[in-house]
Amino acid sequence: MDRSPSITLETGLDLRQVTSTGSILHISQNEDDFLCTEPEENKFIPIDFTFGEPVNNFELFEKSLTAVDNNGYVKKKVLEEGGGLPFYEGQTVTVMFAGYWENELEPFDSTAVNKPMHVDLNDNGLLPGLQIAIKSMLVGETSVFxxxxxxxxxxxxxxxxxxxxxxxxxxxxxxxxxxxxxxGAKYVPSGS
Incomplete structure (x- = not known):
C-alpha cells in the first residue's frame, strides 16, 4: 500500500468563511509539520497518522450506534469511556478527530497528532453535527459518530x-x- 504523505488541515473548515469570504490553503514546507516527536522515546511519528478506521457500510454500522439528538442526525458509539461532567458553553475543549466518507480508506479530514483542535463551545464556527457530538462527550472519551x-x-x-x-x-x-x-480559545497554548 502506498503511504505517500497526505495533506492534513491544521484546523477544520469554517463554512461561513468559505461561503462569504473564501478560504486560502497554505502549504508549509517545514519539516516539523511532517514529523512530530514522541517525548518518552524521542521517536518520529508521521503527521498523517490518524486514529479510527474506514467504514464500508454506514447502514450496517448505524445499527451499533445510539442517537444523540432528537432527530437522529448524530449517532454515537463510545469506544473509550471518559470522566467528569458534561461539556457546556463557556468551556474550551481540545479534541483530536478523523473524518471518513463511506467505503473510503483514507480520512478526508483529521487533526495532526501534535496539533489537536481547540474548540470554544461559545463561538467556534463548527458544523452543527460536530458541535452536538463534542457536547455529548466527557474528557478522555473516544467515540465514533x-x-x-x-x-x-x-x-x-x-x-x-x-x-x-x-x-x-x-x-x-x-x-x-x-x-x-x-x-477566547485562540489563546489556549497547544500541548497544555
Whole structure:
C-alpha cells in the first residue's frame, strides 16, 4: 500500500468563511509539520497518522450506534469511556478527530497528532453535527459518530473535497477541557 504523505488541515473548515469570504490553503514546507516527536522515546511519528478506521457500510454500522439528538442526525458509539461532567458553553475543549466518507480508506479530514483542535463551545464556527457530538462527550472519551449531511456539509457539500449530500463518520477524542479564557480559545497554548 502506498503511504505517500497526505495533506492534513491544521484546523477544520469554517463554512461561513468559505461561503462569504473564501478560504486560502497554505502549504508549509517545514519539516516539523511532517514529523512530530514522541517525548518518552524521542521517536518520529508521521503527521498523517490518524486514529479510527474506514467504514464500508454506514447502514450496517448505524445499527451499533445510539442517537444523540432528537432527530437522529448524530449517532454515537463510545469506544473509550471518559470522566467528569458534561461539556457546556463557556468551556474550551481540545479534541483530536478523523473524518471518513463511506467505503473510503483514507480520512478526508483529521487533526495532526501534535496539533489537536481547540474548540470554544461559545463561538467556534463548527458544523452543527460536530458541535452536538463534542457536547455529548466527557474528557478522555473516544467515540465514533455517524453524522447526517443535514447537520454537516449539507446538500451541496464543497466539491471536490466535500461530497454533496453525504453522511460521514467522525472519530473524536476529547483530550482536555478548560474554562474559556476571557480572550477566547485562540489563546489556549497547544500541548497544555
Amino acid at each position: 455517524l453524522l447526517s449531511y443535514k447537520v454537516m456539509y449539507g446538500e451541496m457539500g464543497i466539491p471536490p473535497r466535500i461530497k454533496p449530500k453525504s453522511d460521514c463518520v467522525f472519530y473524536l477524542k476529547a483530550v482536555k477541557c478548560i474554562i474559556t479564557p476571557k480572550e
